[in-house]
Amino acid sequence: xxxxxxxxxxxxxxxxxxxxxxxxxxxxxxxxxxxxxxxxxxxxxxxxxxxxxxxxxxxxxxxxxxxxxxxxxxxxxxxxxxxxxxxxxxxxxxxxxxxxxxxxxxxxxxxxxxxxxxxxxxxxxxxxxxxxxxxxxxxxxxxxxxxxxxxxxxxxxxxxxxxxxxxxxxxxxxxxxxxxxxxxxxxxxxxxxxxxxxxxxxxxxxxxxxxxxxxxxxxxxxxxxxxxxxxxxxxxxxxxxxxxxxxxxxxxxxxxxxxxxxxxxxxxxxxxxxxxxxxxxxxxxxxxxxxxxxxxxxxxxxxxxxxxxxxxxxxxxxxxxxxxxxxxxxxxxxxxxxxxxxxxxxxxxxxxxxxxxxxxxxxxxxxxxxxxxxxxxxxxxxxxxxxxxxxxxxxxxxxxxxxxxxxxxxxxxxxxxxxxxx
Amino acid sequence: xxxxxxxxxxxxxxxxxxxxxxxxxxxxxxxxxxxxxxxxxxxxxxxxxxxxxxxxxxxxxxxxxxxxxxxxxxxxxxxxxxxxxxxxxxxxxxxxxxxxxxxxxxxxxxxxxxxxxxxxxxxxxxxxxxxxxxxxxxxxxxxxxxxxxxxxxxxxxxxxxxxxxxxxxxxxxxxxxxxxxxxxxxxxxxxxxxxxxxxxxxxxxxxxxxxxxxxxxxxxxxxxxxxxxxxxxxxxxxxxxxxxxxxxxxxxxxxxxxxxxxxxxxxxxxxxxxxxxxxxxxxxxxxxxxxxxxxxxxxxxxxxxxxxxxxxxxxxxxxxxxxxxxxxxxxxxxxxxxxxxxxxxxxxxxxxxxxxxxxxxxxxxxxxxxxxxxxxxxxxxxxxxxxxxxxxxxxxxxxxxxxxxxxxxxxxxxxxxxxxxx
Numbered sequence: 001x002x003x004x005x006x007x008x009x010x011x012x013x014x015x016x017x018x019x020x021x022x023x024x025x026x027x028x029x030x031x032x033x034x035x036x037x038x039x040x041x042x043x044x045x046x047x048x049x050x051x052x053x054x055x056x057x058x059x060x061x062x063x064x065x066x067x068x069x070x071x072x073x074x075x076x077x078x079x080x081x082x083x084x085x086x087x088x089x090x091x092x093x094x095x096x097x098x099x100x101x102x103x104x105x106x107x108x109x110x111x112x113x114x115x116x117x118x119x120x121x122x123x124x125x126x127x128x129x130x131x132x133x134x135x136x137x138x139x140x141x142x143x144x145x146x147x148x149x150x151x152x153x154x155x156x157x158x159x160x161x162x163x164x165x166x167x168x169x170x171x172x173x174x175x176x177x178x179x180x181x182x183x184x185x186x187x188x189x190x191x192x193x194x195x196x197x198x199x200x201x202x203x204x205x206x207x208x209x210x211x212x213x214x215x216x217x218x219x220x221x222x223x224x225x226x227x228x229x230x231x232x233x234x235x236x237x238x239x240x241x242x243x244x245x246x247x248x249x250x251x252x253x254x255x256x257x258x259x260x261x262x263x264x265x266x267x268x269x270x271x272x273x274x275x276x277x278x279x280x281x282x283x284x285x286x287x288x289x290x291x292x293x294x295x296x297x298x299x300x301x302x303x304x305x306x307x308x309x310x311x312x313x314x315x316x317x318x319x320x321x322x323x324x325x326x327x328x329x330x331x332x333x334x335x336x337x338x339x340x341x342x343x344x345x346x347x348x349x350x351x352x353x354x355x356x357x358x359x360x361x362x363x364x365x366x367x368x369x370x371x372x373x374x375x376x377x378x379x380x381x382x383x384x385x386x387x388x389x390x391x392x393x394x395x396x397x398x399x400x401x402x403x404x405x406x407x408x409x410x411x412x413x414x415x416x417x418x419x420x421x422x
Numbered sequence: 423x424x425x426x427x428x429x430x431x432x433x434x435x436x437x438x439x440x441x442x443x444x445x446x447x448x449x450x451x452x453x454x455x456x457x458x459x460x461x462x463x464x465x466x467x468x469x470x471x472x473x474x475x476x477x478x479x480x481x482x483x484x485x486x487x488x489x490x491x492x493x494x495x496x497x498x499x500x501x502x503x504x505x506x507x508x509x510x511x512x513x514x515x516x517x518x519x520x521x522x523x524x525x526x527x528x529x530x531x532x533x534x535x536x537x538x539x540x541x542x543x544x545x546x547x548x549x550x551x552x553x554x555x556x557x558x559x560x561x562x563x564x565x566x567x568x569x570x571x572x573x574x575x576x577x578x579x580x581x582x583x584x585x586x587x588x589x590x591x592x593x594x595x596x597x598x599x600x601x602x603x604x605x606x607x608x609x610x611x612x613x614x615x616x617x618x619x620x621x622x623x624x625x626x627x628x629x630x631x632x633x634x635x636x637x638x639x640x641x642x643x644x645x646x647x648x649x650x651x652x653x654x655x656x657x658x659x660x661x662x663x664x665x666x667x668x669x670x671x672x673x674x675x676x677x678x679x680x681x682x683x684x685x686x687x688x689x690x691x692x693x694x695x696x697x698x699x700x701x702x703x704x705x706x707x708x709x710x711x712x713x714x715x716x717x718x719x720x721x722x723x724x725x726x727x728x729x730x731x732x733x734x735x736x737x738x739x740x741x742x743x744x745x746x747x748x749x750x751x752x753x754x755x756x757x758x759x760x761x762x763x764x765x766x767x768x769x770x771x772x773x774x775x776x777x778x779x780x781x782x783x784x785x786x787x788x789x790x791x792x793x794x795x796x797x798x799x800x801x802x803x804x805x806x807x808x809x810x811x812x813x814x815x816x817x818x819x820x821x822x823x824x825x826x827x828x829x830x831x832x833x834x835x836x837x838x839x840x841x842x843x844x
Contacts, residue, residue: 065679103704257487260711282525289682
């Protein structure tokens with residue numbers, strides 16, 4: 001597009017960016033790249049759920065319409081045991097959200113003594129969680145809501161910087177947890193290397209009740225022909241003598257219906273019993289009808305894989321468009337770098353330091369809404385003010401292309417303005 | 423049956439009871455009167471839900487399959503606004519359980535400052551809840567789980583003894599709440615009089631953040647031609663200058679599917695905003711597909727009433743059988759009194775003081791499982807050891823009759839043994 005034009009002096013580039021932005025702002029756009037929501041066509045892939053289940057009886061004779069079954073439908077757990085790398089008898093199937101389960105694990109840790117803990121977290125002066133950055137804003141919001149202190153840890157291409165993690169967990173018993181999105185991470189797309197997973201499992205922690213909140217949200221959400229396999233954290237923790245260290249979360253939110261799927265929690269038998277005992281006070285059981293509906297629809301782990309191939313067919317062109325537009329419009333400008341994920345829901349765009357907030361502001365003025373700059377960091381504070389999360393899934397392809405083009409105009413505008421000291 | 427036989431001296435009655443019990447124990451029964459579960463035929467009334475919803479779009483264009491809509495589907499809330507006496511814009515529709523919402527209100531009160539509160543409940547030395555007895559064991563279990571002290575308050579035919587309640591809430595700022603099942607109460611079947619509701623609304627409490635946990639679980643669950651109407655607590659609280667006092671709960675668990683219904687929370691706008699803000703950290707929204715499913719199935723408040731008439735047609739014969747058998751077998755013996763509820767799910771049987779545990783034990787030995795004696799009281803401790811909760815809904819009629827006959831045999835056995843000093 002316009003970047004191919006001639007004057008590549010800074011004043012010329014700035015001038016061009018200003019004209020492009022003026023043009024953009026005049027288009028009256030109303031585009032949204034904020035949240036990792038499935039597009040309607042993705043939801044249509046699961047429309048068959050609306051006619052299910054065909055009956056109301058589980059394999060063991062349970063009437064799924066009635067109360068009970070706190071651990072969830074065994075047959076559905078068996079499918080996701082494979083997907084989430086958790087033995088089925090250590091996996092719980094719950095309500096429509098794994099975020100709820102993360103929240104509730106924090107609540108129960110605060111208000112009752114966990115396996116291996118000396119006291120309730122609510123009775124301790126400080127609780128600290130490590131937050132690999134860039135990371136997921138809803139994880140950080142949970143910590144803030146409960147007064148849990150957050151310490152950012154840098155990510156590299158193989159996961160969190162393990163030298164930093166090992167030092168922090170070893171030296172401070174207040175460090176009780178770490179948030180991890182181990183596969184196709186939100187928002188960088190990074191998948192943890194086997195070595196990173198092994199180090200997380202075996203590291204020595206000052207806190208006896210340290211927990212890894214392993215949000216495997218994109219376990220089946222590949223975008224290439226070679227799905228990433230990550231190491232089995234739960235097994236490695238057990239082998240390393242830390243069987244209770246991992247809390248594994250997953251859901252069908254981005255497999256079937258974002259708002260009406262099934263969430264999963266997996267851990268050691270001791271942790272599962274602890275959570276189930278606490279859950280038993282809260283609920284007489286999850287929605288087993290919806291679990292049976294999912295079981296009939298997905299059938300088995302192979303069914304999940306086939307379904308995720310259909311999701312990929314819808315998502316991959318959008319991710320390809322993001323890459324193409326970023327390359328065409330920003331490649332070689334020195335104004336940005338970006339990730340090219342093999343799965344998941346996000347692309348991370350790194351702009352010139354100090355420019356992310358301004359890019360997001362200018363984009364909003366032109367009618368393109370982005371996730372607030374800083375959301376990828378604890379307390380909404382990206383110290384370099386450089387990281388922007390792009391969520392390409394929800395808009396249609398043409399709309400996405402318009403939004404991405406507009407975003408690159410804003411990156412050029414703000415980047416060149418900064419370079420020019422304007 | 424056997425009670426019509428001749429020898430009505432105590433030794434004769436005891437002898438007969440022993441023979442009847444021996445006969446009972448020899449039958450190898452396996453009957454369950456423990457929980458207030460709907461019977462399969464009741465669940466069949468809602469089988470149409472399994473083919474719904476017919477689409478995936480709410481009235482305002484919301485795609486119910488996707489994320490969002492923290493307050494729940496407005497059209498469904500409008501229906502239950504009528505049923506639960508809460509304005510629709512102050513009513514939240516949630517997941518499959520109102521017990522969850524009660525739990526979460528306690529959690530959020532413990533871990534964040536409620537409207538009107540001076541501090542989080544977790545930061546206070548003592549938190550006390552009043553527990554009208556007999557009451558619902560799951561309410562008491564929530565208090566125990568969170569270390570909330572329980573004080574029993576006697577019930578009479580018009581609700582909790584308000585003289586006692588008014589005194590306790592006025593004199594101790596640690597008294598932060600009261601559990602109420604205001605209509606067809608669990609387990610006594612008592613409905614609160616208008617005067618009781620008005621006194622709850624207007625009483626002066628030492629705690630500025632006192633809350634009435636108003637579990638209106640049986641709002642639409644009548645068993646007679648004249649459904650009970652209770653006073654509108656939320657309106658009365660507002661009129662009395664205590665707008666934030668009432669937390670109203672309800673659900674479709676015993677309207678549609680016990681395990682796959684929709685829970686509701688209603689309160690003042692301030693409380694609803696407070697809960698919604700806390701919920702927003704926990705969840706990206708409830709299962710709106712299930713809410714649309716319920717909307718299409720129930721249609722309107724009149725649809726709920728018509729549906730509950732069909733439920734009544736299945737339940738009323740069971741409750742009538744309980745009354746008939748208790749009258750025939752225990753009437754005039756002086757060994758028991760019992761409630762004859764106009765709605766709800768339970769009958770309360772009061773046996774001779776000191777006999778309830780033994781009756782439950784003997785019944786279990788004969789293959790008839792009852793809710794543990796004491797469950798109707800805080801800490802599982804019924805100081806008179808006299809109250810037994812009967813849940814007639816789940817068994818088939820013939821099975822219920824067998825179980826009730828067996829239970830009366832046990833009441834006679836234990837009652838006469840006690841009278842005889844055996």
